Amino acid sequence: MNVLIAIALLLVAAAGLAVVRERDPLRMAIAVSVQGVVLALLFLLLQAPEVAFAQVVVGTIVIPLMTLFAFVKIHGGAR
Amino acid sequence: MTERARRTVLTAGLLGLLALLGWALADLPPFGTSPPTLGGLLAGRSLEDTHATNAVASIVFDYRAADTLGEEFILFAAVAGIALLLRAQRDEVEATSEDAAPGRDVPPTSDAVHLAGVVFSGGAVLLGGYTIVHGHLTPGGGFQGGVVLAGALLMLYVADDYDTFQRITSMRLLEREEAVGAGLFALVGLAGIVGGTGFLANFLPLGTPGRLVSAGTVPLLNLAVGLAVAAGSVLIVDEFLEQALRIRQRS
Numbered sequence: 001m002n003v004l005i006a007i008a009l010l011l012v013a014a015a016g017l018a019v020v021r022e023r024d025p026l027r028m029a030i031a032v033s034v035q036g037v038v039l040a041l042l043f044l045l046l047q048a049p050e051v052a053f054a055q056v057v058v059g060t061i062v063i064p065l066m067t068l069f070a071f072v073k074i075h076g077g078a079r
Numbered sequence: 080m081t082e083r084a085r086r087t088v089l090t091a092g093l094l095g096l097l098a099l100l101g102w103a104l105a106d107l108p109p110f111g112t113s114p115p116t117l118g119g120l121l122a123g124r125s126l127e128d129t130h131a132t133n134a135v136a137s138i139v140f141d142y143r144a145a146d147t148l149g150e151e152f153i154l155f156a157a158v159a160g161i162a163l164l165l166r167a168q169r170d171e172v173e174a175t176s177e178d179a180a181p182g183r184d185v186p187p188t189s190d191a192v193h194l195a196g197v198v199f200s201g202g203a204v205l206l207g208g209y210t211i212v213h214g215h216l217t218p219g220g221g222f223q224g225g226v227v228l229a230g231a232l233l234m235l236y237v238a239d240d241y242d243t244f245q246r247i248t249s250m251r252l253l254e255r256e257e258a259v260g261a262g263l264f265a266l267v268g269l270a271g272i273v274g275g276t277g278f279l280a281n282f283l284p285l286g287t288p289g290r291l292v293s294a295g296t297v298p299l300l301n302l303a304v305g306l307a308v309a310a311g312s313v314l315i316v317d318e319f320l321e322q323a324l325r326i327r328q329r330s
Contacts (some may be wrong), residue, residue, distance in 0.1 A: 005110075046110075049218035050135055053210070057226035057312075061233060065316060069323040 008042040015039075025071045029064035036060035130285040131215040131294035139220065140300045144279040147300070148264055151307055155261045158311045165318040167326050174327055188239055196238025203231035211305035215297040216289065221304025228305070229312035241324050250317060253310040260307025267296055267303065 015035035022028040036059030043052035080088075108114050121142060122134050129137040139147050167173050188196075210217075211224030236244040268279040276282045279296075286293035 050220060050223055053219055053223035054226055057230045061230055062226075062312060062316060065233075066319050069319040072323045 011038045029068040033064045130288040136215045140297045165322040196234045200234035214301035215294040221301040225305040225308025228309035257310035263303035
């Protein structure tokens with residue numbers, strides 16, 4: 001396993017840790033977004049460009065957006 | 080159970096999982112080799128069988144096209160379910176979107192964000208269209224190009240506010256586009272039966288590999304999936320946007 005993949009795996013682990021440790025929902029959505037980007041980078045390094053393509057949009061844009069809107073709706077807009 | 084006991088149980092479980100996972104991962108073939116399994120066989124044969132230079136596309140749209148049909152309709156059902164759940168209920172009403180404080184207009188987005196959103200939206204439309212059309216030639220395909228196209232439309236929401244986004248995009252058109260995409264996939268499959276080959280068989284002429292019109296039904300199915308996924312993704316996010324910004328309790 002070469003150095004780039006190892007670095008990408010560490011970044012994914014760090015981003016995942018950031019998502020779990022974050023309490024404020026807006027910041028957590030942004031952390032999920034960052035993890036989406038890093039995961040897409042990992043997929044690209046593992047020579048799976050299709051998966052990376054899909055991951056960039058779905059994991060970085062759609063998922064954080066949906067979770068954020070769900071939270072806003074449930075908590076009535078109060079931050 | 081006290082919290083301490085819970086943590087001990089969790090740690091024990093996680094350590095066991097780690098041990099088993101490590102044992103399993105050690106048995107994997109080294110990264111980059113092509114083991115003599117079905118995957119290796121298909122990767123070797125896909126070019127001569129389908130004349131598609133993208134082996135993944137030939138597996139997704141030719142060898143295992145039935146699975147992709149199932150995924151298409153899963154997305155379709157998900158969009159339908161979301162639209163059903165997130166509509167205005169009996170005690171809710173759809174009002175104009177406004178910020179949290181009453182009596183305040185939505186502040187306009189800054190010029191930098193506006194410009195960036197518009198520029199990236201144009202670029203994303205180009206990238207998405209390219210990825211869909213070249214799905215059988217280069218990495219990418221219908222689903223990937225479709226979500227990039229959806230991202231392009233959502234950039235317009237980032238560039239401005241929700242009302243402008245609603246005025247620019249027509250949800251009716253998107254609903255029809257999604258239905259057309261899913262239906263086209265099924266129709267191409269049925270056309271295979273009518274033509275005398277099997278359901279979702281690659282019955283169109285295969286052409287020379289590397290040309291834009293080649294690989295039989297694969298580019299057609301790519302187009303269908305691209306249409307359906309782009310429209311479906313925008314519809315999903317729009318339902319969430321509408322629910323968060325517009326629908327409120329009837330007061």
